[in-house]
Amino acid sequence: MSTTFTLDTSTSRANPTPTPMKRLTVPLIQGRKFEGRTDEPLVMLTAYTARMAQLLDPHCDMLLVGDSLGQVIYGLPSTLAVTLDMMCAHGAAVVRGSFHSVVIVDMPFGSYEASPAQAFHSASRILSETGCSGVKLEGGEAMAPTIRFLTERGIPVMAHIGLTPQAVNALGGYGARGQSQEEHAKILADAKAVTDAGAFSMVLEGVLENIAGAVTRAVDIPVIGIGASADCDGQVLVTDDMLGMFDRVPRFVKRYHEVANEIVDAASQYAADVRSRSFPTPDQTYQPK
The missing domain is CATH 1.20.5 (Single alpha-helices involved in coiled-coils or other helix-helix interfaces)
Known part of the structure; x- marks a missing residue:
């Protein structure tokens, strides 16, 4: 039995009530793509608060506690200043406010890049403090060893390739990726590397439509598009933008x-x-x- 939260009108505080519904799981999400295709696309939106999670949860398969909260909630110029404390606090709120969706929490910049051991320390903290189902991290081939390290130790990982906002300084901006043959090949290589490393799904952001289709066909895990293609296995948007x-x-x-x-x-x-x-x-x- 899962737990959701409803508003107590006498106190205006969230109080838990048992809900006879099982939360979706990472294996169920991964299994939605079978023999290279997803019959019903996966629905994912961002959530940063318990109340927004309550409202979105019945309509989504996954809720993403994105590091986009740095800009959306805190008014920061980019995601780079987001902290692990922020992600844990908002992740816990979204888990408390939901009962159906798989909740995935972003790993913020600087919390996982140094080593697989650092990534495990950060990811285990996120899971233990929030109760979420998995973490998301940015990067392709370079992060594949870290993804493998985490998944082999029981931490579900959603990868994030293409336009990776945490690398905005290295990329030179937020322009669409895949304009050259070299970029096209790199995106495909990144997709295959994170799949082979054990990621259960991936976000594919800001790439040319034909590349998004090629990536979706090339891997056997769900590809969640944002600025990609309707041919992806699912879609995600920042709720406040939508x-x-x-x-x-x-x-x-x-x-x-x-x-x-x-x-x-x-x-x-x-x-x-x-x-x-x-x-x-x-x-x-x-x-x-």
Whole structure:
């Protein structure tokens, strides 16, 4: 039996209630790709808070606690300043707020690159403190030994290749990858290397569409696209981008709503009511009995 959290309206705090539903597992996710194809694409979105996890969980196969929280939540210029403490805190919140999806937590920059032993120390901390199902790390062939080291010790790993935001300084920006034959070959080699190392799936970000299709066909683990191709085995987006929380819209994002406009409208109406003393009314205040 899994545990989810519902809001106690008397205290406005999250309280656990048992839910008779088993959480999806890493083997079930990996098994969705059979004989080179995934009949029903996998759905993945980012979540950073318990409440957002509650809302997204029924619709997703996986929830990603991405290091994108550095920009989305903390207003940082990139993901490079995100810490392990941040990832653990937000990862635990998302696990508490979900009961169905596999929760994957990003390993932040500097927490795994030095050695497989460093990566194991960081990943084991993430799993033990959050209760998540696995970790995600960036890098292809160079990180394959680390992926193997982790998976052989019982830590499920989702790889991340193509455009890798933690390497933005080395890449020279966020442009699409695969423009040259050399890059095309490297992306394919990276995909095969992380698969052979034991990754249960991979995120393929910001690559040309034909390369995304070639990678998806070349490996037997699910390929989750973001700025890639509809032919991938699944898709992931930053939820706040999909909801229209920011003015900038990356090319690969489809905006399904304009939540920011609704927040602005609500805040404007609230401010007007406060300034005109039309809020609170007797309905929102406590009267003598």
